[in-house]
Amino acid sequence: MSDGRDAKAPWLPPRWFIRLAWSVHRGVYRVTGSRVGLWRPREQRWGTLRLTTTGRRTGQQRSVIIAYFEDGPNLVGVAMNGWGEGAPAWWLNLQAHPDASVDLADGRRLVRARSATDDERSRLWPRWRGADKNFEAHAARRSSETTVVVLEPRSHGDSATP
Incomplete structure (x- = not known):
């Protein structure tokens, strides 16, 4: 893995800027009453969803907006x-409490999270690379492999609903 000092590594905004951008995104989502901020993925472009998990320490509901792709009935994100x-x-949080809910541009779903198997990861990782030419270079900045997260649909009767 690269340590991020490679001269050929693409520019990445400072961490504070990335955090600010996602905070603004969440704020726009809230201020517009959930009408703006989520979109469906398209060919070679990821979408965004609002993921609600159960806090591993507090047991309280925690929400975040993440990027995703669809893989059949599953939703696929990366734990970056x-x-x-x-x-x-x-x-x-999902590792401690895998049952969660997601809000999509077209409604809410109940999901159960898991890490992609090796074969799934090998198949799904290139989809992220196809959506962002710098994806692989940014991932190489991390000292550990970035987890591909699979959100599988679950029925209303399955476990607790966040």
Whole structure:
């Protein structure tokens, strides 16, 4: 893995800017009453969803907007932390409590999260590369492999609903 000091690495905004951009995105989503801020993925372009998890320590509901692709009935994201080190809090929450809900541009779904298997990851990772020419270079900045997260649909009767 690259340590991020490679001269050929594409420019990445500072972490504070990435966090600010996502905060503004969440704010626009809230201020518009959920009418703006989520979109469906298209060919070679990811979409956005609002993921609601159960906090691993507090047990309280936590929501975040993440990028995703569809893979049949599943929704697929990557557990990146603004390309910084470590796993994002939402992924740590899902590891402790895999049942969650997602708000999509066309409605809400109940999901159960898991890490992609090796074969799935090999198949799904190139879709992210296809949507962002710098994806692989940004991922290489991390010292550990970025987890591909699969959100599988679950029925209303399955476990607790966040």
